[in-house]
Amino acid sequence: MTSTTAYWIRGVRILDGEPTDLVIANGSVWGVGVRPEEGVHDEVVEIDGTGLVALPGLVDLHTHLREPGREDAETVDSGTQAAALGGFTAVHAMANTEPVADTAGVVEQVWRLGREAGHCDVYPIGAVTVGLEGERLAELGAMADSAARVRIFSDDGKCVSDAVLMRRALEYVKAFDGVIAQHAQEPRLTEGAQMNEGELSGRLGLAGWPAVAEEAIIARDVLLAEHVGSRLHVCHVSTAGSVDIVRWAKSKGVDVTAEACPHHLLLTDQLATTYDPIYKVNPPLRSQTDVEALRAGLADGTIDIVATDHAPHPHEDKDCEWAAAAFGMLGLETALSIVQQTMVDAGLLDWAGVAERMSYAPARIGRVAEHGRPIELGEPANVVLYDPAATRTVDPSESASLSRNTPYRGMELPGRVVATFLRGKATVLDGKLA
Ligand SMILES: NC(=O)N[C@@H](CC(=O)O)C(=O)O
Numbered sequence: 382m383t384s385t386t387a388y389w390i391r392g393v394r395i396l397d398g399e400p401t402d403l404v405i406a407n408g409s410v411w412g413v414g415v416r417p418e419e420g421v422h423d424e425v426v427e428i429d430g431t432g433l434v435a436l437p438g439l440v441d442l443h444t445h446l447r448e449p450g451r452e453d454a455e456t457v458d459s460g461t462q463a464a465a466l467g468g469f470t471a472v473h474a475m476a477n478t479e480p481v482a483d484t485a486g487v488v489e490q491v492w493r494l495g496r497e498a499g500h501c502d503v504y505p506i507g508a509v510t511v512g513l514e515g516e517r518l519a520e521l522g523a524m525a526d527s528a529a530r531v532r533i534f535s536d537d538g539k540c541v542s543d544a545v546l547m548r549r550a551l552e553y554v555k556a557f558d559g560v561i562a563q564h565a566q567e568p569r570l571t572e573g574a575q576m577n578e579g580e581l582s583g584r585l586g587l588a589g590w591p592a593v594a595e596e597a598i599i600a601r602d603v604l605l606a607e608h609v610g611s612r613l614h615v616c617h618v619s620t621a622g623s624v625d626i627v628r629w630a631k632s633k634g635v636d637v638t639a640e641a642c643p644h645h646l647l648l649t650d651q652l653a654t655t656y657d658p659i660y661k662v663n664p665p666l667r668s669q670t671d672v673e674a675l676r677a678g679l680a681d682g683t684i685d686i687v688a689t690d691h692a693p694h695p696h697e698d699k700d701c702e703w704a705a706a707a708f709g710m711l712g713l714e715t716a717l718s719i720v721q722q723t724m725v726d727a728g729l730l731d732w733a734g735v736a737e738r739m740s741y742a743p744a745r746i747g748r749v750a751e752h753g754r755p756i757e758l759g760e761p762a763n764v765v766l767y768d769p770a771a772t773r774t775v776d777p778s779e780s781a782s783l784s785r786n787t788p789y790r791g792m793e794l795p796g797r798v799v800a801t802f803l804r805g806k807a808t809v810l811d812g813k814l815a
């Protein structure tokens with residue numbers, strides 16, 4: 382570590398604790414409950430921590446960075462800037478790029494771009510099948526052995542719908558403790574689907590996307606994971622029935638983890654009445670009953686983590702009629718605020734619970750040892766300082782993302798990321814990129 386700047390954060394609460402002083406120096410948590418020592422550091426930057434909560438740096442298991450191939454929508458640099466502003470110190474980059482991240486060469490490129498940008502650590506996810514075509518397994522072992530050390534494999538954007546291929550992928554990744562992250566969408570049940578199937582989709586004349594299309598794949602996959610004794614992760618769980626299936630599988634000892642996205646914890650299919658494709662996402666926004674089941678599942682640990690599914694799209698792919706628009710919405714810069722609003726302020730989670738679901742657990746699932754660690758003496762200083770009493774009105778033009786497709790435009794959200802530290806280096810200070 383070359384920098385000898387120390388950050389002295391005075392009177393900050395670490396998770397749910399009493400206010401204390403936190404000193405970050407030499408890349409690590411240098412002290413808790415102490416002040417910096419005279420003459421030891423070249424420079425001491427004092428931060429008033431009154432009212433702030435210190436959380437371990439957030440880890441996103443599901444980010445679309447779009448590079449290589451769609452640098453008009455996002456780059457590794459712009460996407461990781463958005464991540465840092467959202468309090469993340471690590472993101473896992475989905476494989477549905479152009480070319481697809483299905484070789485050691487592409488995952489190493491993404492990994493290297495992340496290191497060069499330096500805003501947060503980037504862990505590439507490898508594709509399960511060549512070109513996301515769902516026909517032949519990609520070179521999973523070569524990606525695992527590459528410099529990018531891939532442990533998560535996903536065809537996200539598409540479902541690994543062939544049961545034999547899914548079984549083989551689950552078997553294959555056991556050799557290096559990998560996990561298959563499934564985008565659970567039965568393709569035949571969702572052909573042309575545009576929004577949640579229900580009374581509303583009929584009234585709006587938009588093709589319905591039934592809950593069973595998600596639930597049937599999750600049910601099949603937890604049984605496959607049990608059969609082969611492998612690890613399964615379920616992406617963006619969106620229905621009450623899916624929560625029930627995951628709860629059942631866990632009760633039987635299946636090695637399954639699941640994620641929920643902020644937008645599915647807050648928004649419902651009622652927003653489709655606007656016909657504004659800003660609300661078009663895969664899987665679709667569901668009913669209030671589903672939203673409540675997701676919140677309950679996240680509170681009781683059935684749903685292990687919150688993942689953003691940050692999915693940037695340029696305006697020409699979103700400013701069009703609903704049926705023609707791309708699926709997906711931004712998420713990195715608003716995730717913590719949405720979790721505060723839907724879970725913490727609702728009394729369903731404390732800050733320790735948020736740390737578990739947005740840092741410790743995603744790091745464990747991704748087998749990332751250097752993130753998701755407690756804020757304790759000697760630990761790497763991956764830390765976010767968050768002001769839960771602040772409020773802000775979301776202005777898409779202020780986003781670091783190259784895209785503008787946030788569904789929260791104009792909404793007043795609680796909370797503000799004040800600072801983010803990556804191995805002791807400030808990536809965000811005073812709410813701005815450092
Ligand atoms: N979530 C989305 O609506 N879109 C994602 C793909 C995906 O996560 O399935 C994308 O890549 O744009």
Ligand SMILES: [Zn+2]
Nearest residue numbers: 537538564616
């Ligand atoms: Zn997906």
Ligand SMILES: [Zn+2]
Nearest residue numbers: 475537538690
């Ligand atoms: Zn995704």
